[in-house]
Amino acid sequence: MLFTSSELITKIVINEKTQNALKLYGVVLKPLVLLLTIFTGIFPKNYEPPPGGFYFEINDVSPVVQDDPLLFDYNVEERVNDFVAAAVSQANITRTNHIMFTMGTDFKYQYAESWFRQLDKFIHYVNKDGRVNALYSTPSIYTDAKHTTSESWPLKTDDFFPYADQANAYWTGYFTSRPALKGYVRLLSGYYLAARQLEFFIGRSSVGPTTDSLADALAVAQHHDAVTGTEKQHVADDYAKRLYRGYAEAESLVKLSLACLTESASISGCDSPKTKFEQCPLLNISYCPQSEVDLSHAKSLVVLLYNSLGWKREDVIRIPVISESIVVRDSEGRVVESQLLPLLNASTTIRSHYIKAYLGISPSAAPKFWLAFPVSVPPLGFTTYFVSTAKQTDSASSMSTLYSPQVTEKSTTKIGPGLVKLLYNADEGRLSFYSNSRSKVNAVVEQSFSYYTGQDGNGSDPQASGAYIFRPNGTYPIKSDTQVPLTVLQGPILDEVHQQINPWIYQITRVFKAKEHAEFEFRVGPIPTDDGTGKEVAMQITTAMMTNKTFYTDSNGRDFIKRIRDSRSDWELQVHQPAAGNYYPINLGVYMEDNSTELSLLVDRSVGGASLVDGQLELMLHRRLLHDDGRGVAEALNETVCVDDECAGLTVQGKFYVRIDPKGEGAKWRRSFGQEIYSPLLIAFSEQDGENWINSHVGTFTAMDPSYSLPDNVALLTLQALEDGSALLRLAHLYETREDKDLSTMANVELKKIFPDKKIGKITETNLSANQERAEMEKKRLKWKVEDSQSAEMVARGGPVDPSKLIVELGPMEIRTFVIKFDYIFLRV
Template sequence: MTVNVFQDGDHGTHTVCVSCHAIKPGMLNVHLVPHTHDDVGWLKTVDQYFYGARNDIQHAGVQYILDSVVDQLLKNPDRRFIYVETAFFYRWWKRQSGDMQDTVKQLVDEGRLEFVNGGWCMSDEATTHYSAVVDQMTIGLRFLNDTFGPCGRPRVAWHIDPFGHAREHASVFAQMGYDGFFFGRLDYQDRSRRKASREQEMVWRASESLVPPVADLFTGILPNGYNPPEGFCWDQLCDDPPIRDDPDLEDYNVEDVVSKFLTVAQEQVGVYKTNHIIMTMGSDFQYENANLWYKNLDKLIRYVNQKQVNGSNIHVLYSTPSCYLQELHRANLSCPYFPMRIDDFFPYADAAHDFWTGYFTSRPALKRYERISNSYLQVICNQMEVLGGPTSRNGSFGVGNSDTMKKAMAVAQHHDAVSGTEKQHVADDYARRLANGWTQCQVLVSNTLAALSGSSAPRVYCEHLNISVCPLTESSSKFSVNVYNPLARPVGWSVRLPVNGTAYAVTDSSGNAVDCQVRDCVLCTFLKVTFDPETGLLSSLSNLETQQTVRLSQNFYWYNASDGNNKDSKQMSGAYIFRPNSSTTFIISKTAKIETVQNSVVQEVRQWFSPWVSQVVRLYADSRVLELEWTVGPVPIGDNMGKEVITRFDTSINSSGIFYTDSNGREVLQRRKDYRPTWTLTQTEPVAGNYYPINSRAYIKDEKDQLTVVTDRSQGGGSIQDGSLEIMLHRRLLHDDVRGVGEPLNEASDLYPEGLVVRGRLLLSLNPPAVAANTHRPLAQEVVLQPLITFTEGLLPPNTRPEFSGLQTALPPAVHLLTVSQWDPDLVLLRLEHQYEARDSKEHSQPVTVNLQVSPLPSTFILLTGADPSYRCAVCLSGEKPLPKTKGDPSVWEVTLKPMEIRTFLLRVRLR
């Protein structure tokens, strides 16, 4: 056995975790990793998967898997198992007796049960925002740390099922202190090349801003996705024959199994570089009857290793990803031994015409609900709970909690949740969980606002303002509006409300008149937008401050989704895969009927392209951003054609086949048409093969102009022609793409039985490239963290506190308040980030020092002590050590942030 020793924080104690079996130097060591992949919702809901309900849809019951695995681990100390999805394990753990919990803790301490990844779920990498990923990792890792201590801490990231891999995920994992990252899905052309050159393991340099090796992460591509080698699956759901080792029986097959395994191992080592190879022994929801797997694996190990006496050089052992990685590290290979990767793994294709780029946009309504729920979590659940203290959780409006929303948002990050690749009833369940979280958090807000304002007037939450519905404002002659800014800097925000009538006056908290208009429209003197008088379409965009003008035309189109009758391939477009029948787009209308509304607040041009596509082009006073509010649906399918609806911006910008997209809302990557930075692409799908995830923004530029489009949810897009940028808005399909979900992406609802209607916003800015980041980075944060708007009937009562600031001073422009949340009754979790890349801005891409006692700390608290995570980590928390202090004044805690750096702190505070 190999003994791993971990120091427990700064407390001077040590925990011994016995984990890894001994390998045999000079031999080919085959690391068998027993595992199960348990989707936190996909074909069944989270609850159905855990309990094993609805087996008519899919046979799967997670509670039985964990019961069976623990039982089998206890029967043989050589056995190992890894587990990933903390959401399921947490639920199982709560239902165990104290004796069973002690038994499981022993298995973890001895390294026989190992947690990998450790987040609440295995998140999607294309459609998730980094702030939500960090949150879901936090609650999963905190549970493991609180429950099992250092031996429960995952040391390996394990993303075996997501459909492409984002550089920002690798960067976050590296900053969290993970030793390695393993995944299973890889573009078929990239995999073929890597096999030939034996480059299936690499060092991923996941940031161009963070100084190496801060964001460097060893990354391994698993040999069989996450399945066992062909012929070696021994689950109750498998058809492979068991090992029959009684020589007196006619069907004795040990020699055949061993011979086949030796062949598989020799083939695998031929595409890897070291004398260690890893094999995943398990798959989707396997090990419900773990005895089947372990009985055969025990035999496999015994009989293969017996061949060593006859000269075999293959040694098989039970192992885990961290043990495998440990042996690679011990080989002490020189740094150039593994290649360096600096780009990402999008888009992913598993065959020539099968690009998994449709899910970048699938279920756009759910994607938007998840995004605004993330804002709700940060603003209402987290910030308000901290600002209100104990009163927020138990006040005049009842008992509220943030746990419901945190767990609902965490589950929504799963790679078959926000991705839009689940069955319809599962998507409905994700939305229901988020709605329940909203309800619980609204109690927190009401309690907090009552305490801060001194008014116990009931708070009203209008959750349908996006469709201009708010019963209070539409029926009341007098009402009060409370606007809370969640960003740690001042922002301007226009509030648009549905009202009944035209004779309204608006005053601020001091009774001064506020400029307003009853018609919701926009005017701006920094930007200038022109329309073609004949077509009613956008024709140019100008930035009057910088004296820039670009030709800009925009319209709506659709691709005809493949139904499988294409001459090149039978692949259909579906929830995962985007495959148009051709590169031809069908224009929805060459002209738009328009109506113009202008006043001192806003100016609008309202466009109608068809009965199912419309848009409002909006400019707010003193804004440098053009807003496009689009409405698409119900997408017609009476012609029996599935449709992929896009909007496209055609400009005079000379983009030279290059455009840029963000990675999970943080760093930006360059994309080039029909090109991959680290391998030679044979392009077989000129549209789908050039689509990338756009999580928050994309842009095209030349030497003089940069046009940036900020999105309000994750969407797919590309630059198919020079100077062009297209974004997919909605998908309605008639066929399944045969990737497991088993139903077409054809959404409807009780409100829209003819098909789902989706509304969203795109924000456009035009700037010189050298300063464009000064606009699009803070703008993207404003879209993610929107102000909280609440209402009360009538005017504010006397003696009400009309204004409140949660911060003593604003943060510097380069610093973003990523998280402030209640950790324990007297502990606050504070997470700060430098939101600029090193190359972004001469003004803001510099290190910034923040005084933790002044800038980010809520004004309701006094800082008593501070704790910094005891190891390099963005979200993990284990032990305490003092915060850095200034030399001149030891009572002042300061932290310096470098571009793209995230720092997490625990602050011990008390109310003023």
């Protein structure tokens, strides 16, 4: 009898005899492995002690073991029988005669002695009874006990979503709960990745700012009641505060790193750089004092863009400015085409409200324009651009173009300065058609909004919709307000369509000249609750595709899992809630396909999604509810923001991205652009007087060999300076087997070109979490018997790294982690 849970990673490798036989015929295989990622089980009810009264928190109602025979409530035999009965009951539905009890649950062990005093007694008297052997355990002891039985185990290759603990209680609400916090965690995760790289480039400090505080805050925010949104409001506020404090220290590190890297190509001895860089954490609501400056008197705004990806990146950035006479130049002094977009009332309203809420100030005036211009940034490096007021000598063609907003009066409106075009039915105020002239895709596409009313729990079934549970009590379409016509902004770089869907939903759709997808920026809130009902707001993309109930959602941003509406592959399903019972977590994206095309939808944060109708994808964007769902939060999911003691529901702003490709061609965009979403360009600002910056600073930088970039199917997940001067490097193959005909192949990464200025002295491969050498871990791997092992796919995996060649091989979906020691150590002090 064991009191702990367990997980195990194991793999089965093609044996040496088979490899040698194949070599006789000139066949050399990369290592092929059968991956069983988790050895696990499911408890009969939940992750708490078994039924029968085994809770021993202070003032708990479970009877303690009273082992003094002189007292009238002596109960050793009774309590032993209860324990044995619980063990036998669980053993009857568990393979082998080894079982596990998890003695504890949420909010327990406030006073551990009360637990362990009783557990000690149970172990003593149960073992004395002899029918069951009980002991304190560890995961490894439990796993070894299971393994020694030589049992054959079933293999499960999908997941357990959606999960429900009762007929009307699907735990699919938390996929979207607190979408603002989810977005903040995602944003700072990408920032942390970039900050760690910059910390590595200049050397880890023993006394100055580091990325450690942000690492700690992000780690805490991964708690299952944190990023899921199933915590109390004051706890969510505390998570956000910790994240901001972590960001503030990392921001100081980033400022120092960028100053060091721009002031000299050699960073050795960078102690007190003079250049001051600033960043704009509220750029998403058009607030950036660093860019909203007067650029007269020969001043220029220096815009530095850092790219944390391992390949060159082409993008378009947007910053708020106050002048309409603007010229943008690159670090070589060449004019860059740029475009001004007027800042409309919807943006200035949310800007002023949330600046007052978050910073406690009221800015004197809002900027007049968004300045947009294309940028090109090398891998693991930066590029610098300069924004200045146009001079009399500048030609009109070199200045930013300003196009006045157009209020549509025609029945149809087409936007898109590049290959992708969107057609709008202006009379109905909605999207109607999508086309791509390169791929020859032409598709009827409509977008709509709706909301579910949350069940209040007052009927015969008291289950309410809440932070965990999604239980709708009706679905209501949100019709576009045709009284507010579409506003269209068009230019050489991007087009925008602004839609006031209803008084509390606003959307901006962007199509870029150089991109083959559409970007949708939504603002939802404050969700009204004056009618006494909570609401859960969703968005639908509807096509004529014949999808046969099938769609695909990502698993933690990695492999995509096939989903079939109202169906599970390994048991007969009864769905009591047609919407909630078909919702899934969406972390990277969701897609659907038919015989000719596939439609992909990517997200900027974790949300819930579904395909409730053939040819349609749905995302839940925001939830505001008025009742608790009885799963431990003990308060309603009702987020508000207060300004001057006046409180209103939270407005959530976010983005999703849509693209339609010929069937089989969408994976390239999902994988590559998915990395860009997760790791946006880091933007920093400085000022220069005159034109002396280029003469005294480095305009462009890459940490890699200038002629090299990572393969298109490989992402750099981690580049981190460790305390001893070594580096932690983590590389990931982005594609699944057979996902793409060109990129689902073995990839090679040349470490000498990632670190061209350093000599690698020693490279050690570790497990994923870098706390154990892979060689030692391999010795401890257990080989398990698997039922129907032919159903498990053999996949290629990279071999050992040759220390002379220093080339890392990666098979599809493989992640490899290394600790690298260089022949010299540079520490910043």
